[in-house]
Amino acid sequence: MAHEDLHKFQQDLIQDSSFIAWVKSEFDIDNDRWSVFIDEHIEKMDEINNAIRFVVALDFHDENKIDTKALWSKIESETKPDIKSAKIVKFKPWKMVAAIASIAVAILLIFKPLSHGDYLKTYKASITQRIKEPFPDGSAVTLNPGSEVTFNSKKWEQERRVSLKGLAFFEVRKGASFVVETDKGKITVLGTSFSVDTRNQHFEVICKTGKVSVLSSFGQETILEPGGVATLIGEHLHTQTRPEGAIGLVSWLDGTFTFNDVDYGEVIEEIENQYGVKVNMEASLYTLKYTGFFKNNHLNDALFSITWPLKLKYSIKGTEVFIVKE
Amino acid sequence: MDDLMLWMQLKKGEHQALKKIYDQNIRNLENYALKFTPDSNLVEDTIHDIFVQIWQKRETLGDTDSIIKYLCVTLRREIIRRIGKAQNIVGLEHSDHKELDFTLSIEDAIIQGERADMNSKKLQEALKSLSSRQKEAIFLRYYESMEYEDICSVMDISYQSVRNLISKGIIELRNQFTIWIFVVFFLNH
Known part of the structure; x- marks a missing residue:
């Protein structure tokens, strides 16, 4: 393929709305479409990878400087119509009696049904x-x-x-x-x-x-x-x-597994755990350092996510996965 | 919920909708505004005033299918006006703000390890060679994920201009980027 055509191919990807959305959503939005696209253009994997790297690199996020909570409080106090000062409720004696009574009942209930033995x-x-x-x-x-x-x-x-x-x-x-x-x-x-x-x-x-x-x-x-x-x-x-509302505070619950500078072997172990597959690769790869994530919905996507940053290639044969250097 | 619905709720006077719009967009607005000025107090005041105004004028607001676009249009106009006022430049918001620098830097490139530094530096240099308007268009496209049509509204320029700004900017950046990838590949093998 001519050099210019490859450039055009990459340029088109980089400027495609759906492609940008896909990369920026960490390969979530329009994922089915792009999974198919990759399968169909597997011979241009290098170009696709470079386009991904390029879009990932164009992240112009600055250090946050605004205290968003404080700013919201200011906006809220000037916009919310019905902020009234909190009412002070006086504690009434009979309520106290009721509270003590309910605690007593609760204690009775707790101790009554206890029996011995380990379960x-x-x-x-x-x-x-x-x-x-x-x-x-x-x-x-x-x-x-x-x-x-x-x-x-x-x-x-x-x-x-x-x-x-x-x-x-x-x-x-x-x-x-x-x-x-x-x-x-x-x-x-x-x-x-x-x-x-x-x-x-x-x-x-x-x-x-x-x-x-x-x-x-x-x-x-x-x-x-x-x-x-x-x-x-x-x-x-x-x-x-970690800042409040940070994405993926407990990310594995949402099916996203994130890794920060860990041995590649640990990533592989998690893949085997999540998908019930056996991964085969050269011993030297186990000690590579990996920072990134995968999602646990499709094995293909997960393997793609964990291999492209390290310039590795994967193949799947039944329940066995093979990872090799490109 | 889509933007249209959320916007309707805001217009009906549901305060929760304002809060939701704030939460969804505050970081994007902050990041956009800080590209025009490093003065975070000015940015904070401007965003504050915009949200208070949106609430006060909620009944007369027009419809929008993209809230971030609406907010960016307002924020851009307001921040440029205020910077112009501070620097004593009259009518800056109507000019194509040649006097204003749109500063882009890449601090959080998420590419692996030491490559991240190399990568940032290379792109950083390449970014310097772009015009302010090219940088702004690329920022809106790749950071705010805006469609070309929305970028036209925000920057108040034609569709063709937006496409040209981004296309040429990307080619310039990519040339640098590709050379860099080639070099890294060479060093690694």
Whole structure:
């Protein structure tokens, strides 16, 4: 093919609305159309990749300078018609009596049905399966494939305590403390939602709502507020805050798996987990560093997402995947 | 919900709609305005006034099928007017703002590792060679994901001009970019 034609091909892609939308939505919008397009133009993969790189590079996002919450408060106070000062409600004595009575009833109810014996229950998500399971009090856990939690269902009302292997997201009803135990540390909360990742010797806790207390196995403790992330690096518990509303605070729940400078082998393991395939590749590739993401809807898309940035090629044969250097 | 519906709700006086429009667009507006001026206080004040005005005039607002376009048109006019006032340039909003620089820089290129730096630097240099209007059109197209028709309205120029600005700009950038990819390929093999 003539050089000019290739340029024209790339130029057309770069200027195509649907192509821009597809790349900028991290390969979500119009994905079916572009998956087909790639299959049909597989011999021009280099040109397509360059066009993708180009559009990705044209991201003119500056560091945010405006405190959007404060600005909104100002706008709201000047536009909202019915902001009145909060009413002060006086606490009436009879309400106090009612409150004490209901607490008493609650205590009776809690202690009455208790019996002895251990009732260990395990929820396990098998390969390729993501499950959401309830605890006796209505709290819930979402388990990534290959992860499991164990808890004592009989003692649940006395102590809410689970042990976790793998990656899980917890939504906790308000109540007494809720404890998650892992090899690398312990997480204690009241009522909140948070994600815990213990895969591949990692230990990472992300607090989505409420407050979360994290105690590492090395004895360091930290309290996380919403958006807070605690990561164990060596023996040190490192904390940081992700901006509110940041995309993918707990992205795996939405089916997006993000990786930040991790060994490629971990990415491959997650692919195998999500799709139940076996990936074959040269040993040297396992230690490459990868930063990026994949979505767990189509195997083809996921493999494309994790191979093009590293200039790798993939092929699928049944349940086996082969990844090689270009 | 699409823009048309949301806009209707705003016109009916639903305050939630204003909040939603704010949340959906604030970062894009901030980013756009900051390309005209580094003064974040000026940007903040302008955005504040625009939202308060939209609310006050909600009953007489025209219809729009693209809220971001509407907001960009308003923001652009207002920010250029205010910068002109500050710099004592009369009627800047009606000129093609030759006096104003539209500054583009690439700080968050998401390309891998050390390549990100190389990539940013190369594109950065290439960007400097473009005109302000080329940069603005490319920004609206690739950052705000606007259609050509919408860019015409925002920049108040013809369809053909927008296409030319972007086409020529992209070719210029891509030449740099392709040379760079070629060099990296060479170094790696």
